[in-house]
Each structure stands twice: as structure tokens, then as C-alpha cells.
Amino acid sequence: MFIEDCFNLGYIAKLHGFKGEVSLFLDVTDLTNYQDLKLIYLELNDQLIPFPIEQIKFMPKGLATIRLKGIDTEAKAKELVKKRAYLPLEMLPELGGTEFYDHEILQFVVMDEKEGRLGVVEQVIDLPSNPLLQIMDGEKEILVPLIPGLVSRVNRKDKILEINSPEGLIELYR
16 A cells, blocks of 8 residues: 555554553544544555554544554554554545545646636645645745635536635735
8 A cells, every 4th residue: 555545544642541552633524434444554664554453432532542453562552653544545535515635636726716717736734723725826826725615616527626715815926
């Protein structure tokens, strides 16, 4: 399994007890999509290593207590703390309408309702206070906050992201 064929599910946040259980932070919108999780991939030494899940118990705030096959001591579990967890891309729930995954819209052309073509999505900068769309128009960078109501249409077929930017924002960059 290669990292480019996967999405980041979250990371091992901390130990849970002394018998090898760990707390997995799931960076997902809906935990119920992962209730039947049987396997995760952890990034160890720049490789994705599969770990079968023997037991999973969901907790508040996006955490799950998990027991992984072969991890039965505190020492083994400590080696996994802060390691990123991945799943294959095909396990991502399909989104529709104006919802999208950050990785999904990379290289989409951004069209603003007022200003027309703005450029191409370079990345989504995931800031805790508010994520930003980084749009590149040649060498020029445009940062647009991903506020509710910003995206008016996601055209996956033609790779176009239609937005309605806040009044005056685009003029600041032009």
C-alpha cells in the first residue's frame, strides 16, 4: 500500500492503559463511517504498515480506543504514539453537492461568480481557526477563507470549483 493511494484518517494520540491499547484521533467528519474498521495502516519508517484492529471503542471528541493485533505491551504501544493512520482512498465516503475532501479539489480551476477565473487550487491550508483555499494564478497567490456558503458548485467531471468570494477580497490580490 502506497501513501498516495490512501487518505489520512488521523493519528495515534496517546497510550490508553498499560496493556498495549492506544487512543486513535480520527480527523473525520462522521465517526459512524468507521464503526466497522478492521484494519488501519500506520506510517512507520516512511512505509505504511497494516495493523489489524482487534477491538475499537469510540469516545467523545473524535477519539477511539483501539487494540491492535500484535501490540500487547506498553513498550510496543509507545512506538506507535504520534504515528499517522491511513486508509485506502476507496474507503472514503462519497461526497456530493458542494461538499468535498481537501485532496479532491487540488488542481481544480476556481471560478468566482463576480470575478471569473481566479486560478488553480494549489492546496487547502488547514488552519484551526479557518481553512484557506490557496489559489495560484501563475505566480500570483490568492488566499480565500473557506467560509460557509463560499462554494456554490463542485464540478468533479470538469474539475471546476465555483465560488462566491466575499465582497472586495479578490480586488485585494489584483
